[in-house]
Amino acid sequence: MNAATKPQMMNTIQAVNRALDEAMAADPNVILLGEDIADKQEGGVVGVTKGLSTKYGEKRVRTTPIAEQAIIGAAIGAAIVGMRPVAEIMLMNFTTVAMDMIVNHAAKLRFMSGGQTHVPLTIRTMTGAGFGTGGQHADYLEAWFAHTAGIKVVAPSSPADAYGLMLSCIFDDDPCLFIENMPTYWNPGPAPTPGVRIPLGKANILRQGSDVTVVSYSREMSDCVAVAERLGKEGINVELVDLRTIVPLDMQTILTSAAKTRRVVIVHEAVKSFGVGAEIAARINEELFGHLKAPVGRIGARSCPVPFAKPLEMAFMPGQMEIETAIRATLK
């Protein structure tokens, strides 16, 4: 392969940075708030916002106190008068400190005001087990937010998707929670097409297949791809549905695929109990009961806090072995 045909590669840090940069260039209402995000503080703890305060000024790229309620509150107030703030809550567990602002205010102001105000706010947050960060730095909490009406929940699985979905979130007129997986931040993927937004609420069929549907999102998607490739060599054709957004949930794509394959496995890193998988399984049951050839399989983390010790952490997270076992179980 020569240089001309080799696809340009980019990691998620670079992809999100590019989306933020382009959004800020396009619209003066786009501002960034968060801990350590300006260049004086090194452009964010992993450098997602690097260069932006130098380019757009510290008026628009503001390093905040470590005060999550104040960060989200300020972002909400600015958003309801027409700005498009992107607020970084460094780690998803720290959203707990700002839950009143996110759940009682950002998500509900449009409805409670009868549509007079709305909150075009994007909350960026990173998470994910695998880095030995223990019980308060690695949880996937998307189900909490999906359970609250009025906030969109977005979980890209690749750098290109992160770019296109981030642009859609920033220019969406409602609050969006944007989940970035920390351990895979540095993994390269094909660069996105500049300027192309990926619509919220539309799942992506990553791989066509006829035997079993696997639904996933965020980091687990790459494990699902690896398992599907392996099983493909055995003649088991797995169809992969990458949700991209949990809210809005693209049930139509899921149901169309499930009706075709008649077997479904749902995979996420969040704990299995009361998770997104449970909701999707229930909805599939409501629509396709009797049509399925096997019970819907669910894969998720164990119901325990994210553990520290490496063997425990690895066992806590769902891995390729469990995904493969669950897929085979539907084929019995």
Next chain:
Amino acid sequence: MTSVATPDRATLVELYRRATLIKQNDERFRSVIKAGKIVAPYYSPRGQEIIPAAVSVNLTNDDYICTIYRGVHDMIAKGVPLKELWAEIAGKVTGTCKGKGGPMHITHPKTGVMVTTGVVGSSMPIANGLALAAQIRGEKRVAVAYFGDGASNIGAFHEALNMASVWKLPVVFVCQNNGYGEHTKYEYATSAAKISDRASGYSMPGVTVDGNDPLAMYAAAKEAVDRARAGGGPTLIEAKTFRFFGHVLGDADGYMEKGEKDAAMARDPVVRFRKLLIEQGHADEQTLAALEAGIEKEIDAAVDFALASASPTLDELSIDVFAETVA
């Protein structure tokens, strides 16, 4: 020593009009709700009228307020039209929020009432954001956050004051200290002798003022609003007051000291203000009586409008959740 601002005659009468508008609306809210014509949780602001009246005469429609669920006086003082206000409290489709927010979530951006929160302490972080937008855009708008003494003990207060001070935001924090957080007396819950003492911890001016004194309250509000508008950053005002009808309508006042309420009611700030206006020759009896009669008529029309209006239709359940209608 800085000079203390005194309102001119027209401003004084306007301040009285707003205070009495609150008083008369409150009297009617209580009677209509007690008669069962409207079913709604109601938090009477009677006794606290002077505070938002004095703040609001220093604001324009371009200025923002964030208030709280027991802040109907703040909304009335800022100018929310009575018909829409009454209709919202009655849960009608003609209300400010189409009946979807209710008394604890009145919103009316046209008059700058941007958020009414049902959560103690949450007005302050959001007011910062309104002020932040004005600051970034180079606008001369000011944001006011109203809250009670109880809210100065919650984390959001401290996070918000710190951020406002660090960023020199054009925001005024108005604490209406009525001596009780819900049923708990100030001394049981608050470590500071004065709420305004907390301002120094955030390097901002803090002042304690008699919130029932229209002249003192006006001067404090004007100074803070002017400072914010001129880019001088935030101020914390502690306005001392007393609520006549407990926390929520129906409150039995069992937690209050005997005679405390009667003593406060005997010093009704609106009645005292009226007397002062006449004694000092700012207005005569006839003028004020006509003003009050006009307000009564306006309230009559608002009540009739609210009661005659329709409830929202059920399709509203899927509207305004997101920009797109949901299933």
